[in-house]
Amino acid sequence: MDLGFSEEQEMLRTTARDFLDNECPKSLVKEMAEDEKGYTTELWKEMAELGWMGLTIPEEYDGMGMTFLDLVILLEEMGRACLPGPFFSTVVLGGYTILEAGSEEQKKELLPKISAGDLILTLALTEPSGSYEPDAITVKATPKNGEYVISGTKLFVPDANVADYLICVARTKEGASPEDGITLFLVDAKGPGITTTLLKTIAGDKQCEVVFEDVKVPKGNILGELDKGWGVVEKVLAKATVALCAQMVGGAQAALEMSVNYAKERVQFGRPIGSFQAIQHYCANMLTDVDGSKFITYEAAWKISEGLPATMEVSMAKAWVSEAYRRVTLLGHQIHGGIGFCMDHDMPLYFKRSKAAEPTFGDADFHREMVAKQLGL
Amino acid sequence: MDFSFTEEEERFRAEVRAFLDQEVTEEFHQELEERGETEFSREFTKKLAQKGWLAMAWPKEYGGGGATMMEQLIFSEEIGYHHAPTGGHRQGINLIGPCLIVHGTEEQKREYLPAITAGEVVWCQGFSEPNAGSDLASLQCRAVEDGDYYVIDGQKTWTTNAHRADWCHLLARTDPDAPRHRGISYFLIDMKSPGISVRPLINMLASHDFNEVFLDGVRVPKENILGEKNRGWYVSQTTLSFERSGIAIPAGAKRNLELLVEYAKETKRNGAPLAQDPIVRHKLAEMAVDIEVNRMIAYRVAWMQHQGLIPVYEASMSKLFGTELIKRLGDIGMQILGLFGPLERGSRWAPLRGRIARACQFSLGGTIAMGSSEIMKNIIATRGLELPREPRP
Amino acid sequence: MNLDFSEEQEMLRTTTRDFLTKECPKTLVRELEEDEKGYSPDLWKEMAELGWMGLVLPEEYDGMGMGFMDLIILLEEMGRNILPGPFFCTVILGSLPILEAGSEEQKKELLPKISAGELILTLALTEPSARYDATGVATRAVAQDDGFVINGTKLFVENAHIADYIICVTRTKEGASPEDGITLFLVDAKSPGIRCEVMPTMGADKLCEVVFADVKVPKKNMLGELDKGWPVVQRNMEQAAIAKCAEMIGGAQAALDMTLAYAKERVQYGRPIGSFQVIQHYCANMWISVETGKNILYQAAWKVGEGLPATKEVAVAKGYINEAYKFVSERGVQCHGAIGTTRDHDIGLYYRRAKAAELAFGDTDFQRELVAQQIGL
């Protein structure tokens, strides 16, 4: 057992933190929340130069061949910095799907471009039902003249507004079970028949409604096997869930630090508010939540990294972190008093992100139900 | 990072588990309960000693097994999971033994340590007093020099197992004029000494585990002081290399959770198995998640110690998390058992032989004993996060 | 609207409190926990002389003709003092159904005796299925000769071991719905075929297992109409739930008072522990729970007393007060430190009572389900 990070991993964390402190100040984060694109090409390029987009892509595709656990560290730092932009969509949702399901040709074509920062991808999975279950997939792909024609509406698609390709999860068959008959298509995001509308969200993250109207996709753009796409989605979702937990952990750590610092500084009744026991105990609760979140996330990430079965751990992590992050940001706000309620303050950035992350890839109730199943209930 | 145990460690776990499966059976528990000693068994303690497990993580030179902290963690986890009785050795192995190793004279070590590692001598802890609970340094029990002896007068309370113990490690004030922390000494006292009387205190479960201990002119030879005179407070604060992970709590909770899961699968309520009730599923899953988080928080402590690091707030966090968790589990367990929840053993209707009702009541002491939850949070805030201390009024 | 108690009611409260403080000290409470009967016949007589058993019974049956709200006050004080014994089951579970469903003859026969303290009654409703709805009633009563024969097992029957009569809820017909075909019988508790055993519980509250094996009951002992007994039970369950709430709030108030007093008096670190902010906040939260609980209780009790529909109010009250009492008594123990975990300390008595009361007449989840139905879910 080794619950510490390696030297290289610590270094990755330090570089990432330093870089993001410099290049991604909160002023940029706030600006990007208002910005239509939601990211700057300069920053994107610099990140690519650091090798971040290809961090876990094998070296043969111009990646750095590092592990999922390494990526978790990077994502933690991104969550801490509230980094805006399509990194998660491209690398986690897009990159891992291609790695998992793509043909050698597709990988050769796409992965080096991702590594180079030349490609933005995303996954179009959820629909107006808002569910992550396979029976929620109703967007249809019908074969016609050697191609497929996709029709239907996807909702909460992250960064579709700036994506080059959408990986669309579509139904190609009414199978025996809801899992059966789902296929993944690599769709040109700017192709005819696609309408992308940016949704207005509290966190200013770029979630989109994507309407497919008779969108033609060549057969060669199928990722993985026909009708057998759900297995891929499940694997990618497991990674994405833990990856999101990592971002949340970073955010929670930042919110904790900010609150503790404020509690030491802010004086009322002639003493720092951090000397009031009520505030001390809030902070102790926050630290407990943050530490718990870290280890439950690392455990799941390690299992995934090692290729071990992790269904239980992934769901445990998301069930816990969803609520812990919310508790932490709520207490953080409480400690900050009125100033934290200001639009310009950094605290709301974290609170809003915690609320946005909570339902993403399944909320705590959803994952508790998964845990219940794993318990044999 | 690596969350797995080595093959050797896994083998060790399997060995411990096999032993405990065989020894700590339902019948064994029942037998202890009938004796009113759910947490205490000299015979069991001796068996662990014979296996070489009792002091496994102590240095070899003191009769220990020289095991790693990871092996100790595994052992404690299995002990916790099996709800095995530890009252016969907890104080000796975890507290006074390690203090002796650091602060004892050669003679003291020779005298006391072998009996502890052999599981032959039971110790109790005489720290708390009626007016010195959380604020232990305000203790008033007096020790006055008289020739080759100290004469001790005063009262201790909540002394777990005092009625079963052979020896007591006890704090008493040797210099009433010194600042509070600097006038306390650490004594090793034979419980058979004249002048000691033990009066039972009955806990909420109506069982007799803790006691009041009255000391009336108890003569203790001078060589029975541990460490220097007036330095007893610092001896008691030794943060040693004994295992402080607190793993036994989530491990024990895991067992109770498994029993509740089984119960939910087997029991029909309102025409369907309880296991199909979404509220029951939700509650049990929530506990499973909490237990796993608790396990990680406890593992971290052991791992730090394994690395030679000294946990500061981390052990407090584990203690806080675990004791609060078993309170929630007790409550949720009772809710799931419904009307059958409060039934005690002896009723044929009592599910799981009343074990959840007992766990539920027992959990109330956990957040108080060995540093209350409030004190744990004070420590996490001031030492972990370095928040300013509360000013004294 | 009048949210105050009348002068008479205040007086009733004071006399009750004074009487119980004097006549039912905690030493007696504890003694009776261990006692086989679980009540003191002397105290019972004195209570009868004060008119408590007949408090809400009409004067024509030798009662005092007072209102349900008056009874609530009395119960609050009983809960405050933890009065052991068969008052609740005799008065709430026994006399109220008789008053509601009994024939004139039955009333004339039984109610004056209840008023006089000469009869102990109880209600046998729940069974091994442990549910409070009509479906749970499987104990059968079959017509035979000029009476009925009862067979079945009842569980959690309060004080059946000392009762003179058991009102047994039986199934006399498999009706169209579970509610149809339920009949109540007044069963002489000493009838041949009845086996009664006290179940050991953590509240030591004398709940019994009562087995009916071919127990013969004359027809005239039917209470209310054949097959139409369920509405009587249902109304009684509402009365019982709200009456239990009154006891619980009384207990919670006592636990709060006791904790406040201790927090002011217990000194650690050179100051009363009540000067520590966390203890202050615990106490404040406890007080809020008690006060809120009272408001909810009085509103619901008033409705029940007036015979108005109160299903929702009662469910809200029991659901809230279940949690409030548990919370207040648990925090109470925590604030007391080790002494609170002893068998001899009063705060633990309240904790154990809270746990038992939580389950009686529907636990929190049960009440929440009722509320859900009432708000249209």
Ligand SMILES: Cc1cc2nc3c(=O)[nH]c(=O)nc-3n(C[C@H](O)[C@H](O)[C@H](O)COP(=O)(O)OP(=O)(O)OC[C@H]3O[C@@H](n4cnc5c(N)ncnc54)[C@H](O)[C@@H]3O)c2cc1C
């Ligand atoms: C089951 C059990 C077994 C025990 N076994 C032993 C034993 O073997 N040997 C032994 O010596 N002792 C033993 N103890 C005693 C235990 O160490 C004390 O109970 C503990 O130190 C707390 O002291 P107290 O009970 O006097 O509570 P108090 O210190 O009086 O505390 C009362 C309440 O005030 C709170 N409080 C106190 N100070 C503060 C503060 N600064 N800030 C905020 N809140 C505060 C506490 O958290 C608690 O809620 C045992 C206790 C229990 C419950």
